[in-house]
Amino acid sequence: MTPEASRRADAPEYSPPATPILPLCDSTLLQEKGNMQVSPALRADLLDLKAWSEILMTYGRTMRVAVALTDSQGQVLGKCHNPQPVWQLVHRAERDRGSGCPFCINTLLPCTAVADALRTGGTVMVRDQVGLTHVSVPLLLGKLRLGAIVAGQVFDRYPDSLVLRRVAKDYGVSAQQLWELAKEQRPVSSAVLQASGDLLCALGNAFLRQRYSAILETKLAETNGRFRLLVEGVMDHALFTMDSNGCVTSWNGGAERLLGYVDAAIMGQNFSCIFTREDIQNRVPERHLHKALIAGRADDEGWLVRGDRKQFWANVNITAMEENPGISRSFAIMVHDVTEQRKIAGVLEDARQERQRLEEKLLSHVSHELRTPLTAIYIFTTNLLDGVYGDLTTYQHEHLTLALENVQQLKSMVSDLLDITRVETHKLTVEPQHLSLAKLIDDVLSTCLTNAAVKNITLRSDVAPGLPFVWADPARVRQILINLIDNGIKFTPPSGSVTVASRPYVEKEGFLCLIVSDTGCGISSENCELVFERLSQVSSTTEASRSGLGLGLFISRELVSRHGGRIWVESELGRGSIFYFTLPVFSLAKLCSHVLTAPNLEAGCVTLIAVDVAQVAGAVQADILLEVRKVLERCIRPEQDVLLPSMSDAEPVKTFFIIACTDAKGFEVIASRMARELRKFDSASKLKPAISSTTLLLAPGQFGKEQIGDVAARIDQLVQSHLMGKDRLQ
Amino acid sequence: MTEKKILIIDDDQHLQLGLSARLRARGYRVTCAADAISAITVARKELPDLIILDLGLPAGDGFVVLERMRDLADLAAIPVIVLSARDPADNKKRSLDAGAVAFFQKPPDNHEFLAAIRHALGETVALSTFLKT
Numbered sequence: 001m002t003p004e005a006s007r008r009a010d011a012p013e014y015s016p017p018a019t020p021i022l023p024l025c026d027s028t029l030l031q032e033k034g035n036m037q038v039s040p041a042l043r044a045d046l047l048d049l050k051a052w053s054e055i056l057m058t059y060g061r062t063m064r065v066a067v068a069l070t071d072s073q074g075q076v077l078g079k080c081h082n083p084q085p086v087w088q089l090v091h092r093a094e095r096d097r098g099s100g101c102p103f104c105i106n107t108l109l110p111c112t113a114v115a116d117a118l119r120t121g122g123t124v125m126v127r128d129q130v131g132l133t134h135v136s137v138p139l140l141l142g143k144l145r146l147g148a149i150v151a152g153q154v155f156d157r158y159p160d161s162l163v164l165r166r167v168a169k170d171y172g173v174s175a176q177q178l179w180e181l182a183k184e185q186r187p188v189s190s191a192v193l194q195a196s197g198d199l200l201c202a203l204g205n206a207f208l209r210q211r212y213s214a215i216l217e218t219k220l221a222e223t224n225g226r227f228r229l230l231v232e233g234v235m236d237h238a239l240f241t242m243d244s245n246g247c248v249t250s251w252n253g254g255a256e257r258l259l260g261y262v263d264a265a266i267m268g269q270n271f272s273c274i275f276t277r278e279d280i281q282n283r284v285p286e287r288h289l290h291k292a293l294i295a296g297r298a299d300d301e302g303w304l305v306r307g308d309r310k311q312f313w314a315n316v317n318i319t320a321m322e323e324n325p326g327i328s329r330s331f332a333i334m335v336h337d338v339t340e341q342r343k344i345a346g347v348l349e350d351a352r353q354e355r356q357r358l359e360e361k362l363l364s365h366v367s368h369e370l371r372t373p374l375t376a377i378y379i380f381t382t383n384l385l386d387g388v389y390g391d392l393t394t395y396q397h398e399h400l401t402l403a404l405e406n407v408q409q410l411k412s413m414v415s416d417l418l419d420i421t422r423v424e425t426h427k428l429t430v431e432p433q434h435l436s437l438a439k440l441i442d443d444v445l446s447t448c449l450t451n452a453a454v455k456n457i458t459l460r461s462d463v464a465p466g467l468p469f470v471w472a473d474p475a476r477v478r479q480i481l482i483n484l485i486d487n488g489i490k491f492t493p494p495s496g497s498v499t500v501a502s503r504p505y506v507e508k509e510g511f512l513c514l515i516v517s518d519t520g521c522g523i524s525s526e527n528c529e530l531v532f533e534r535l536s537q538v539s540s541t542t543e544a545s546r547s548g549l550g551l552g553l554f555i556s557r558e559l560v561s562r563h564g565g566r567i568w569v570e571s572e573l574g575r576g577s578i579f580y581f582t583l584p585v586f587s588l589a590k591l592c593s594h595v596l597t598a599p600n601l602e603a604g605c606v607t608l609i610a611v612d613v614a615q616v617a618g619a620v621q622a623d624i625l626l627e628v629r630k631v632l633e634r635c636i637r638p639e640q641d642v643l644l645p646s647m648s649d650a651e652p653v654k655t656f657f658i659i660a661c662t663d664a665k666g667f668e669v670i671a672s673r674m675a676r677e678l679r680k681f682d683s684a685s686k687l688k689p690a691i692s693s694t695t696l697l698l699a700p701g702q703f704g705k706e707q708i709g710d711v712a713a714r715i716d717q718l719v720q721s722h723l724m725g726k727d728r729l730q
Numbered sequence: 731m732t733e734k735k736i737l738i739i740d741d742d743q744h745l746q747l748g749l750s751a752r753l754r755a756r757g758y759r760v761t762c763a764a765d766a767i768s769a770i771t772v773a774r775k776e777l778p779d780l781i782i783l784d785l786g787l788p789a790g791d792g793f794v795v796l797e798r799m800r801d802l803a804d805l806a807a808i809p810v811i812v813l814s815a816r817d818p819a820d821n822k823k824r825s826l827d828a829g830a831v832a833f834f835q836k837p838p839d840n841h842e843f844l845a846a847i848r849h850a851l852g853e854t855v856a857l858s859t860f861l862k863t
Contacts, residue, residue, distance in 0.1 A: 364817065371815035371836045372742055378837040379748030386840075388755040411837055418817060427819065621849075623831070 038144060045215055046208065047071060047139075047147050049078040055207050056081040056149070063196050064186060066153040072145050074114040084153035085181035118145045123197040125190065126152075133190060135197035139208050149204045151197065155187040238335040241321075246271050246289055249330065258337055260307030271333065274304050276311065292318040292331055304335065313339040356424065363421040370414050378407050416551040420534070423558045430473035430562045434586050434645030437467050437514070440474060441500055444481045451486065456494040459485070462501035469586035469647075470512055476559045477583065480567075481516070483552040484579050488518030492576070496520060505582050511565060512585050517578040523571040531569060532557040556581070589712035592642050592659045596708050600661055604697045607667050608715055609658040610722050611674065616686035624687070625653060631681050632656055635674045647719045657719055667693045694718055733759045734851050737778035739769040739795065740813070741788055749782070756844070766790035770798055773805055780850050783830070785814035785821060796828040809850040813838060 038046070052069050060067040060082030068080040113126040117136035127133040134152020138145055161175070164182065168175040188196075231239055231252045238255035242248055247270055251263035259266075259274055266273075272285035279285070279302065291298040297319045304314040315336040320329050381404050383389060385397065392400065422428035441463055452459040470477075481500070488498035496519040505513040523531060534554045560567040565582035589596065600606050613628055633643055640661040646653035660670060671691040678689050696711060736753055738746055741764045750760040761776050763769040765788040773781065781799075785792035792812060799805040812825040815836040822833040832846045 368815045368817075372745075375815070375837040376742065376744035376748055378840075379745060379752065382840050383748055383752050383755075386752075388752055407837070422819070429819075 038141065038146070042215065043072075043146060046141070046211055047077060048211075051211060052207070053081065055203065059200060059203065060151070063151070063199075064188065065151045065193075065196070067149060067151045067200075070114050070148045070150060072118065072147050074118065074148065076150070077147070085184050114148045114150060117148050121145070123194070123201050125194055125197060127190070133188075133193055135193055135200070137197055137201035137204055139204050141208060141212060146208065149200055151200055152193070153185070155182065155185055236336070238333070240266075240271075240333055242271050242331045242333065244329050244331075246285060246331070255335070258306075258312075258335060259304070260310075265307075274306075274335075276303050276305055279303075288316070288318050289331065292320045293329060296320055301338070312337050313342045360421045360425050363417055367414050367418040367421075370410075374407065374410055374414065378404075378411070381407060413551075416555055419555045419558075420551055423555070428555075428558055428562065430476050430559065432471045432473050432563065432584075434647070435470050435472050435474050435477065437470055437477075437502070437512075437583075438463060438465075440477060441481065444478055444485065445500065448482060448485045448489065452489050452498065455489060455492070457489055457492055458495075458497040459489075460497055460499040462499050464502050467502055468512060470583045471586045472563050472583045473559075476563070480556045480559055480581065481514070483556050484516035484581075487552060487579075488516055488520060488577070490520075492518045492520035496576075508582065510585050510587060511582040513580055513582050515578060515580055517576060519576040522573045522575050523569060523577050524573050525571075528569050528571055532567065586645075587712070588644075588716055589708045591644070592712065592715070593708065595640065595642060595659050595661050596711050601696060601711065603663070604695055605661060605663040605666070606696045606711075607660045607662050607664070608694045608696060608718055609660055609667065609670065610692050610694075610719075611656040611658070612690040612692075613654050613656070613678075614688045614690070616688060624682075627681065628678065628687070628689075629656060631677050632658070632674065635670070635677050636660065644719070647716075648723050655723060657722075659715065664693070664695055667695075692722075733757060734780070735759045735761065735776055735778040736847070737769075737773055737776060737781045738762045739764075739766075739781060739787065739792070740784040741765060741786070742784070752844075753847075764788070766792075766795050769795050770802075770805075773799070773808070774802070777804060778808060780847060781808055781810045782847075783810050783812050785812060785816050785825070793824065793828055796825070796830060800829050811843075811846055811850060813843075 047069065049069065056067045056069065059065075064082075066080050066082050066084045069077045071077055113124050113134060113136035116124040117138045121138050121140055123135060123137050125133060125135045132153055132155060134150055136148050136150045139147045139149065161179075164178050165175040168178040234252060235254045235257055238258040239252045240248055240255045241250045247268050248266050249268075251261070251266055255266075256262055270285075272280050275285050284300075284302075288298045288300060297317065299318075300316045302314065302316070303311045304316070305311055315338045317334045319332045319334075321332055322329055381400055384392065385400050385404060419428060441461060445459055445461055449459055485498055485500065492498060498516065498518045501515040501517070503513050503515065505511040532553050534551065557567050560581045560583075564584050567579065567581040569577055569579045571577035595606055611628075611632060613625065629643070636643055636658055642659045644657040644659065647657060648655070660667070662670060671693070674691060675689060678687060681687075696714065734757075736758045738749055738753075738760060740746055740749075740762070743764070746762045746764070750762060753760045761772060761778065763772045767789050769783075769787070783792045783795060787795070792814065796810060799808065799810070809831045810829065812821075812830045812833045813836060814821060814825075814833075818833060818835050825833045831850050834843055834846070
């Protein structure tokens with residue numbers, strides 16, 4: 001490493017000199033370039049000798065000094081301008097001058113002029129032993145030391161003859177010759193050289209900055225040009241800009257092509273002309289700009305109108321551009337014609353629907369077609385089992401029972417398939433009615449008993465007594481319960497148990513929670529949500545337990561949600577599962593709310609009517625009672641009266657209750673109408689209706705809103721006592 | 731007491747075979763028809779006490795049969811139980827509105843199905859009264 005290089009390495013980071021030669025801080029230049037990174041290419045461009053030549057030569061000639069440019073390492077770039085004769089002589093001598101300063105005649109001693117100038121950022125003047133002086137000034141761009149200019153090779157006085165002679169000897173020329181050369185170099189005093197050094201510093205740095213700006217400008221112009229080409233070249237998007245009022249300020253080729261206006265025609269026009277008339281009436285363009293102003297951008301899709309009045313479906317993005325903060329904003333708009341995409345999306349949607357329709361058709365067809373052979377198998381199997389073709393051996397009976405079980409399983413799978421198609425076509429409906437859960441649960445448990453007994457599983461009912469009626473579809477609740485219980489049986493090892501229980505659902509008023517728990521293999525927590533998905537049967541379950549389509553819980557979830565309830569499971573692997581689902585509780589108050597109003601009750605015109613139906617001989621058939629219900633429905637005024645659902649667990653229902661908005665007098669009219677209608681309906685089967693009434697009376701001022709529930713409870717009480725009284729009579 | 735006559739209208743031969751075996755074992759006389767046209771002919775000839783009717787039939791579906799039966803004085807009073815593979819969601823109400831006394835989806839539950847047959851045969855007079863109202 002040369003001494004100069006090592007000194008540079010040791011030199012502390014540049015710190016601004018006490019008296020800066022150039023006041024660089026007055027502009028943004030320093031801030032901008034304070035820590036800027038200048039790429040090697042830009043550096044080379046900034047110090048391009050061709051650009052510098054003229055200024056260096058002019059300076060050299062004017063000041064009668066030699067001038068050279070160095071890079072940031074202090075290496076002279078190119079030739080020396082306006083070289084001084086002595087310098088030329090030294091160069092001609094072609095002696096090995098080491099890596100010292102080319103301006104120093106005596107190269108044995110290191111010259112630190114350039115290095116010092118770069119390090120300190122100030123002008124450095126050096127005078128060598130022959131009296132030749134040179135001055136070095138740094139070229140600075142912000143904190144960056146890009147290079148230096150060295151000027152000099154002049155005598156500040158005529159050299160002394162002894163020294164000249166020694167130098168001449170060193171370089172192998174005659175002292176006379178050297179003198180002749182030296183004579184041509186007019187001495188410049190140190191003070192003048194120092195001043196000219198400062199001038200050089202100012203000049204050099206000014207030129208450097210000018211050069212820097214020039215380069216940036218060129219680059220900006222290039223970028224702008226490229227960008228313009230790019231914007232112009234974008235043909236499938238309309239790109240244009242608008243001022244704060246929405247008037248067009250630029251218009252690209254894509255805009256011309258897509259929107260059908262040439263830029264001369266549209267420039268300065270309001271951009272609302274590309275919107276449809278309805279949109280303009282609805283102030284859509286203004287709203288877009290407003291939104292863009294507030295949110296920075298606005299996106300929309302809709303019909304736009306071309307210059308030739310043709311419409312197309314477009315994707316519009318408006319971006320607010322903040323050019324002059326706080327003054328006004330302009331907007332950039334991009335419009336893309338997505339008519340085709342929209343068409344394709346439409347076609348895809350049609351295809352999807354068609355596919356769904358076909359899928360549904362296929363599934364319902366499959367479900368239908370499977371039923372026919374299934375029916376034949378079912379009939380033959382039950383015929384055999386019931387001994388239609390003669391007695392069976394125990395063995396035959398046993399195996400046919402197994403066959404029948406499989407038929408039943410197949411049957412429920414086919415039903416599930418049909419339900420799935422209903423879910424997907426939103427046809428899975430429930431018909432809620434006033435429903436007694438206690439009776440239904442008993443019924444379901446007796447159905448599931450056989451299955452449980454086969455696996456030696458105990459089936460328990462832990463349902464609280466006096467369970468309220470629910471508002472649900474009996475067939476569907478039955479399906480949900482059987483599903484959950486069968487699942488429990490399926491995944492519970494022998495001698496385990498499955499329990500059906502109930503509890504009030506405190507999280508949501510007006511709902512009741514049913515619980516089906518088992519002591520089976522359980523479900524891992526990550527699968528607790530998944531079990532309700534379509535075709536999800538957890539893979540780890542044993543082969544023996546895998547049966548069915550894995551649709552049961554999915555269908556159950558759909559059915560529960562159609563009742564307005566929810567279903568979920570709590571489980572732990574190896575410790576069994578607890579399935580919960582909720583159903584809406586039947587609310588008499590809700591059903592009768594339009595009759596049970598304060599004025600009605602205070603006026604004593606709310607009457608509970610009971611219609612008991614009996615037959616002269618024999619029991620009344622269920623279908624006749626159904627018809628009776630229809631007749632009564634026709635007799636009441638639906639806006640004012642309510643025919644209550646069957647309020648008893650007993651089937652068939654022989655007593656009908658009506659909450660009527662009428663007083664005692666009005667009741668007479670209704671009762672005689674009902675009796676007449678029933679007689680008309682039933683002249684042959686000899687029905688005998690008994691119609692009685694109770695007026696619900698409340699003292700004026702007693703009634704509060706919360707008391708509707710109390711009145712409903714009283715109605716319920718009256719109904720129950722009426723039914724019980726009838727039971728006693730029978 | 732004379733044997734009650736039941737007519738099974740279904741194009742599935744196997745169902746005819748199995749169901750008639752079961753019904754005969756219960757002491758009914760059974761005749762069968764496999765399409766909508768012969769159904770009416772056989773019904774008029776036999777005048778059964780009950781008809782078990784499929785909906786998907788060759789030469790016109792079960793609803794056509796039901797409608798024509800209502801127009802024919804000698805058949806209008808015969809109770810009909812519909813037994814079909816079709817979706818009850820769409821077809822049950824339609825069948826009952828068309829005059830059927832019950833709708834069963836295939837395969838029916840034996841117990842309920844046979845109960846319905848007994849019921850329909852026992853209540854022939856009362857039910858026919860309903861049909862007229």
